[in-house]
Amino acid sequence: MKTITWLSPQDAPEWFPPLEQALDEPAGLLAAGGDLSPARLLAAYQRGIFPWYSPGQPVLWWSPDPRAVLFPEEFHCTRSLAKTLRNAGFVVAVDRDFAAVIDRCAAPRPHSLGTWITADMRNAYLELHRLGYAHSIEAWRSGTLAGGLYGVRLGGMFFGESMFSRERDASKVALAQLVQVCLRNSIAVIDCQLPSRHLQSLGARAIPRVQFQALLREHVDLETLPLAIP
Numbered sequence: 001m002k003t004i005t006w007l008s009p010q011d012a013p014e015w016f017p018p019l020e021q022a023l024d025e026p027a028g029l030l031a032a033g034g035d036l037s038p039a040r041l042l043a044a045y046q047r048g049i050f051p052w053y054s055p056g057q058p059v060l061w062w063s064p065d066p067r068a069v070l071f072p073e074e075f076h077c078t079r080s081l082a083k084t085l086r087n088a089g090f091v092v093a094v095d096r097d098f099a100a101v102i103d104r105c106a107a108p109r110p111h112s113l114g115t116w117i118t119a120d121m122r123n124a125y126l127e128l129h130r131l132g133y134a135h136s137i138e139a140w141r142s143g144t145l146a147g148g149l150y151g152v153r154l155g156g157m158f159f160g161e162s163m164f165s166r167e168r169d170a171s172k173v174a175l176a177q178l179v180q181v182c183l184r185n186s187i188a189v190i191d192c193q194l195p196s197r198h199l200q201s202l203g204a205r206a207i208p209r210v211q212f213q214a215l216l217r218e219h220v221d222l223e224t225l226p227l228a229i230p
Contacts, residue, residue: 007034028064065209132224155221
């Protein structure tokens with residue numbers, strides 16, 4: 001019988017249980033506890049693990065099976081999105097205001113009771129951004145941040161964390177820009193974590209966790225490199 005593994009902040013940051021020990025219910029839950037230090041977060045992403053928890057809970061670590069991914073060359077730009085990219089007046093940017101993007105992602109949304117981006121999570125990703133690992137892709141219009149997303153880049157993998165939209169299709173504009181950034185920087189895989197109809201409509205697909213692990217072994221690199229902007 002599978003049971004959740006508890007981590008201590010004193011455990012070596014790279015210590016996580018094998019992914020095969022992830023629970024079936026709730027699906028993909030692997031471990032709890034530990035901390036959100038840069039070393040532990042980077043070790044988690046290297047292994048295909050990400051944190052996701054609500055206020056008042058310990059840090060929860062997940063590795064779902066199957067895993068949703070988007071291969072940049074498979075991105076589906078619909079006719080309506082292509083028209084938006086041409087005519088809607090969005091200006092796209094990378095890392096212009098990372099803090100604002102994560103704050104917008106954490107803001108309350110319709111039909112949502114709260115946010116999983118706690119103050120500790122916010123601070124942890126701000127530190128990863130300072131270290132050169134976390135990046136934001138932004139859609140601006142008339143000087144206002146209209147939409148965006150953020151995630152962690154490790155070599156040839158981009159681990160998407162969250163996105164937001166204040167205007168129609170603004171988050172899709174940011175995703176389209178992320179695809180171009182990936183193609184320019186030899187980033188082979190965008191990790192979308194969990195499947196959704198929205199992401200599937202844009203070209204994402206679900207793959208077995210063992211295949212995702214193989215992609216990690218092939219593409220992950222901890223060297224920080226500046227992103228070349230298309």
